Amino acid sequence: MIFEIKFLKERTFIYICDRNMRVRDENKECLVRQKALEMLVEKGFDGFSMQKLAKEANVSPATLYIYFKDKDDLIVQLGLAEGKRATELSMQDFDPEMPFEAGMRIQWRNRAKYWIEYPLESSFFEQLKHSPFRCRVMGPISNAFKEKMTLFCTNAIKNKELSPMPVEVYWSIAFSPLYTLLRFHQEGKSLGDKDFTISEEIMNQTLERVLKALRP
């Protein structure tokens, strides 16, 4: 099986908002969320304020406070929406009952797809994970996602496709290499400032090593 990812040559930002956003003026709220993401990724949490966002998004501060309680609430709301998007994407075409290798390939494809198709959003989500907002955003990540991933590993161990190991060890081997490659890709540079673009070949090569390390 190959990775069915369209690798974007240019580092373009794709702006897609959730279609189920039916609160108040949808377009306006969508624009506000998008601008907020851009500003938060560019300037960080400290350099961000509701007043600055109002100016950038060309709306009144009062409008922002109708959508969100305050700055923290806005950041948490954006984070929750991103967590939902990331976990939903990672479950696409995935079934916890599938053979371990096939499941891992789909997980790698889906997780890479999220980073590559949503560069701004994934950067923001990473930023959140390393901030004091972590608990408020990571806590509510769906139980369904956690249960499916746990079941996938339990099955693989039972079928002797995966060595038993602590979950932290599993995750470090199974996904950290992928995220390292994706970070290189996002920076456009790897070790020693060498130009880098991720490819199916590089991903396949890395995944083969990962699978080898995880097998009993």
Add this chain to the structure above:
Amino acid sequence: MNVIVLKTNIRYKKELKAIAPVLDTVSGITRWNVALDDSDKILRVESETLGARDIIAQVNALGFRCEELLN
């Protein structure tokens, strides 16, 4: 549900502590909060029944200035 957004001169946490017990008990206020990190010190109130004028009166009575921010 009405959301009322007001600019105030509530500046410190201790001032917030002083007004909290009153706003908590005003019937008709479903939820409220003050964004002290905003330069406009925004008081945001959710209510089914009250309007901006009612809230302004409450806040003025507590000794703070308060005006509605319009969209």
